[in-house]
Amino acid sequence: KNQVEQSPQSLIILEGKNCTLQCNYTVSPFSNLRWYKQDTGRGPVSLTIMTFSENTKSNGRYTATLDADTKQSSLHITASQLSDSASYICVVSGDDYKLSFGAGTTVTVRA
Amino acid sequence: DSGVTQTPKHLITATGQRVTLRCSPRSGDLSVYWYQQSLDQGLQFLIQYYNGEERAKGNILERFSAQQFPDLHSELNLSSLELGDSALYFCASSVGAGGFEQYFGPGTRLTVT
Numbered sequence: 001k002n003q004v005e006q007s008p009q010s011l012i013i014l015e016g017k018n019c020t021l022q023c024n025y026t027v028s029p030f031s032n033l034r035w036y037k038q039d040t041g042r043g044p045v046s047l048t049i050m051t052f053s054e055n056t057k058s059n060g061r062y063t064a065t066l067d068a069d070t071k072q073s074s075l076h077i078t079a080s081q082l083s084d085s086a087s088y089i090c091v092v093s094g095d096d097y098k099l100s101f102g103a104g105t106t107v108t109v110r111a
Numbered sequence: 112d113s114g115v116t117q118t119p120k121h122l123i124t125a126t127g128q129r130v131t132l133r134c135s136p137r138s139g140d141l142s143v144y145w146y147q148q149s150l151d152q153g154l155q156f157l158i159q160y161y162n163g164e165e166r167a168k169g170n171i172l173e174r175f176s177a178q179q180f181p182d183l184h185s186e187l188n189l190s191s192l193e194l195g196d197s198a199l200y201f202c203a204s205s206v207g208a209g210g211f212e213q214y215f216g217p218g219t220r221l222t223v224t
Contacts, residue, residue: 032211043113043201043215044154089154093209098167103153 003027004092006102013080013109021105023073023090035064035075036089038104044089047075080109114138115216117202123222129190132219136183136204142166143185144205144213145177149198160185161208189221197223 004025013019025033032051036044048057048064050073056065061078077084090102114137124130136143145157147170156169160179171177174192179185189196199220203213 031209034212041199041218041220043115043203043217045113045215046212049212093211096167098169099156101154101156 004100004102010106021075025092027092031093034091038087085109113214117216132187134185134202140204142205144203146201192223
């Protein structure tokens with residue numbers, strides 16, 4: 001069964017600090033991995049999408065890494081802002097058009 | 112604004128009833144996806160349509176059905192509603208069938224009482 005596991009489940013950081021979220025997956029064969037940001041009660045918004053040949057991709061203060069050999073990805077948030085408070089979801093796609101979603105990491109940024 | 116629209120925004124109904132949720136994809140997108148997100152739960156993929164045809168199926172209950180019309184808008188029909196069906200229902204769209212990048216709508220919040 002294809003699985004996507006995210007850690008930690010939640011974290012609290014001070015404004016201006018950095019944090020890293022983890023995503024481990026077992027989806028095979030692998031097509032691409034995406035990170036989404038979801039504000040409470042809103043639809044997810046794509047942050048990054050990476051295929052198996054990409055190791056890192058940035059979107060502003062968000063940097064995602066991918067190690068397709070170990071089936072691990074991370075999302076690094078630099079110089080966090082209050083607006084970064086949200087749920088971050090890792091989504092892995094196989095080659096069958098089906099998506100496997102992680103449960104998400106809830107990030108709370110405090111002033 | 113993702114360009115994906117969903118109606119209604121909120122829906123309150125009683126157990127046993129039937130409701131229809133509507134989604135209009137971004138202009139030019141041929142794929143529509145439906146997701147369910149229960150309270151404090153992750154997104155659950157329900158079903159995908161591509162250019163009017165069912166493309167992929169996830170954890171969709173038999174009481175639920177969907178379709179995509181020639182103008183590419185989609186409807187998700189939920190019948191014999193139960194309390195556990197209360198959730199946020201999101202629609203997403205993408206250009207192609209592979210869903211390489213999906214754009215999510217604002218969601219419909221369904222409350223079953």
